[in-house]
Amino acid sequence: MHYDLVVIGGGPAGLAAAYEAYENGISKVLIIEREKELGGILNQCIHNGFGLHTFKEELTGPEYAERCIDKVMYSTIEVKTDTMVLNIEEKYIHAVNGVDGYMVIKASAIILAMGCRERTRGAIHIPGYRPSGIFTAGAAQRYINMEGYMVGREVVILGSGDIGLIMARRMALEGAKVKAVIELMPYSNGLSRNIVQCLEDYDIPLYLSHTVTDVVGSGRLEKVVVQAVDENRKPILGTEKVFVCDTLLLSVGLIPENELSKNAGLRLDPRTNGLIVDETMQTSEEGIFACGNVLHVHDLVDFVTEEAQNAGRNAALYLNGTSAKAKTVQVLNGNGITYTVPQLINLSKDIKIKLFMRVSRPYYNQEIVVKCKEQVIASFKKKVLLPAEMQNIVLETKQLREIDGNILIALEEAE
Numbered sequence: 283m284h285y286d287l288v289v290i291g292g293g294p295a296g297l298a299a300a301y302e303a304y305e306n307g308i309s310k311v312l313i314i315e316r317e318k319e320l321g322g323i324l325n326q327c328i329h330n331g332f333g334l335h336t337f338k339e340e341l342t343g344p345e346y347a348e349r350c351i352d353k354v355m356y357s358t359i360e361v362k363t364d365t366m367v368l369n370i371e372e373k374y375i376h377a378v379n380g381v382d383g384y385m386v387i388k389a390s391a392i393i394l395a396m397g398c399r400e401r402t403r404g405a406i407h408i409p410g411y412r413p414s415g416i417f418t419a420g421a422a423q424r425y426i427n428m429e430g431y432m433v434g435r436e437v438v439i440l441g442s443g444d445i446g447l448i449m450a451r452r453m454a455l456e457g458a459k460v461k462a463v464i465e466l467m468p469y470s471n472g473l474s475r476n477i478v479q480c481l482e483d484y485d486i487p488l489y490l491s492h493t494v495t496d497v498v499g500s501g502r503l504e505k506v507v508v509q510a511v512d513e514n515r516k517p518i519l520g521t522e523k524v525f526v527c528d529t530l531l532l533s534v535g536l537i538p539e540n541e542l543s544k545n546a547g548l549r550l551d552p553r554t555n556g557l558i559v560d561e562t563m564q565t566s567e568e569g570i571f572a573c574g575n576v577l578h579v580h581d582l583v584d585f586v587t588e589e590a591q592n593a594g595r596n597a598a599l600y601l602n603g604t605s606a607k608a609k610t611v612q613v614l615n616g617n618g619i620t621y622t623v624p625q626l627i628n629l630s631k632d633i634k635i636k637l638f639m640r641v642s643r644p645y646y647n648q649e650i651v652v653k654c655k656e657q658v659i660a661s662f663k664k665k666v667l668l669p670a671e672m673q674n675i676v677l678e679t680k681q682l683r684e685i686d687g688n689i690l691i692a693l694e695e696a697e
Contacts, residue, residue, distance in 0.1 A: 284388040285360075286310040286601055288375055290367050290542065291395035293322020294583050295574025295590040297350040299393045302594030304357050308601055311359045312387070314377055318364050320354070321347035322397055324583065326424045329448055331475075335584035346583060370546040373569060391569045391597045394557070395590065396539040398575040400445075406534050408440075410497030413504070419445040419533040423452065432456060434529025438506050439463045440494050442470040442477075444581070444670075446533025451480035453531075460486045461525045464508055466493045466515055469644050471670050473581060493517065494530070503528055536579045546570070553621040554578040560610065560626040561635045563593035564600070571597050578623050578638065581672050585638070611682055616653075616692025618642055620669070627689075629679045638674045639691065641667045648693045650675055654685040663696050 286308050289300040292315030300313050319325065324332070327343030334340055337349065354361065365379040375387040400418040417425075417433055423445065425431040437453050439446045442465040450460050463481060468491045470477055481488055489508065495517050496507035510521035538556040540548075549558045549566035556577040563571045573593035574586045609629045613622045622639045639650075645667040652660045652675070659682065662675050675691075682689065 283385060284310075285312045285390070287312070287391045287393065287597055288387060288389035289313045289393045289395055290370075290375070291315065291322070291397060291574070291576070292317070292320040292361065292363065293395065293397050293574065294324055294347065294350055295397070295576070295586050295593075296322070296393070296395035297347075297354055298587045298590035299395055299571075299573055299594035299597070300359050301350070301353045301357065302591040303393075303598045303601075304359055304594075306595055306598035308598045309358055312389075313354065313359060313361045314365050314367055314375070315361070315363045316366050320351050320361065320363065323420070326420075326427045327448075328427050329452075332583050335582065336587050343583075350587075367542060370542055370570075391571070391601050393590075393593055393597055394543060394565070394570065394572040394576050395574050395593075396542065396576045398536040398538045398579055400532070401535040401537055403532060406532075408494055408497060411499050413497070413499030413502050415499065415503030415528050416497070416530045416532070419443070419449045419531045422529075422531050423449055426452060426456065432458075433531075434458060434527075436461060436527040437529045437531060438494075438508075438525050438527045439531045439533060441465065441533035441535070442472050442488060443533040443535065444472045444476050446531060447472040447476040447480040449531055449533070450486050451484055454484045454486065458529075460484070461527055462486070462508070463488045464492045464494060465490050466511060467491070469669070473670055474668070489523075492523075495522075497530065503530055506530055536575065538576045538578065540576060543572075543576070551621065551623075551625060553615070554623065556623070558626065559624045560628050561624050561633070562596035562599075562628065563589065563624070564596065569600060571600075578621065581670075585672070585674075588636075609683075611685070612688040613637065614688055614690045615639075616690045618645060618648070618667075618693035619650075619691050622691055627677075627679065627682060629683050632678070632680050635677050635679065636674050637677060637691070638672055640672055641669055641693065644668050645693055647696045649696045651692055651694050652677065653690045653692070654682075654687050657685065659685065659689065661694075667693070 289296045324343035324347035332346040369376040508523045509517040557572045571593045573590040620640045650662040
């Protein structure tokens with residue numbers, strides 16, 4: 283089996299990348315998806331708020347997914363669902379499903395779009411018993427929205443990530459009593475609009491600088507113990523609060539799904555747990571591209587689509603033999619910047635490059651400054667910068683062509 287392009291992952295990133303490559307003249311394209319249907323995480327995100335940038339209207343997750351799937355279905359792109367990719371070896375993809383059995387697929391180019399997975403209780407070392415009733419927020423979302431099972435009636439949520447906030451609202455709408463949302467940091471890790479729409483509108487309390495320090499229950503969860511934490515995130519004795527509940531939802535972070543990438547020997551960024559890419563979304567291996575949450579966790583699916591289209595377009599250029607390499611500069615992180623993507627910029631063409639980044643804590647009245655040594659290349663004023671909200675700036679390669687060395691992106695006080 284041989285294809286020009288194989289896309290691993292049939293979520294919004296994979297769908298957009300495959301279709302963009304097809305639109306740019308690549309006819310023999312295959313999408314491999316391990317779920318039974320395309321759409322990825324969007325299928326269980328039945329709330330609205332998607333598509334404002336891409337389609338200029340507000341859609342639910344399944345509506346957004348349907349539009350992406352329809353484009354693929356009306357093209358010549360092939361799809362294999364319910365198919366598990368086991369390994370990638372020098373552009374040979376080893377996969378298995380119940381229809382074709384074990385397959386070895388040769389690809390001239392590969393796009394990785396595997397998305398991310400949720401951090402679990404074991405990863406954050408919550409002490410206590412191991413009763414039923416403890417779910418990741420995404421698993422609970424799937425149970426309720428897709429399988430039709432109610433996971434509990436009295437709920438505490440640990441973590442104020444967007445999935446946790448959205449599930450607080452969802453549980454309230456289904457008749458459950460959401461006792462509290464507990465957040466370790468002194469600020470929320472969700473979008474501001476979700477704080478308002480999911481917590482404040484439903485009178486759900488948010489406890490900042492608190493964490494769960496004990497889980498009690500024999501068989502089923504009975505209660506959780508919550509304590510305030512100090513500036514070092516250590517529990518403070520004497521601040522215990524007990525919440526009687528039958529369900530604990532964990533919204534404690536997402537991890538890019540990169541087991542295949544590691545086994546293939548691709549370079550990973552320890553700050554994002556995602557792949558290192560250049561502005562074409564090409565990884566450390568020529569002809570292998572990546573996009574979406576497998577690179578870094580996005581706030582909005584619209585940005586995932588934009589990034590995936592970039593990957594698909596550049597994969598088509600690579601397959602057509604029109605991509606070029608020239609001087610490459612590395613993007614380094616300075617004061618207040620947690621990470622940037624892409625991490626490398628190739629200066630072969632005069633193009634505009636959108637750089638995505640997150641800040642380490644809330645900042646106000648700052649400038650995002652781009653420097654090479656002490657030379658300021660560009661600066662961007664920002665009134666509010668929050669860790670929960672991904673930032674982006676646009677640079678032009680012609681701005682970087684004259685510099686000698688790598689570039690540093692850092693925050694400085696605005697004048």
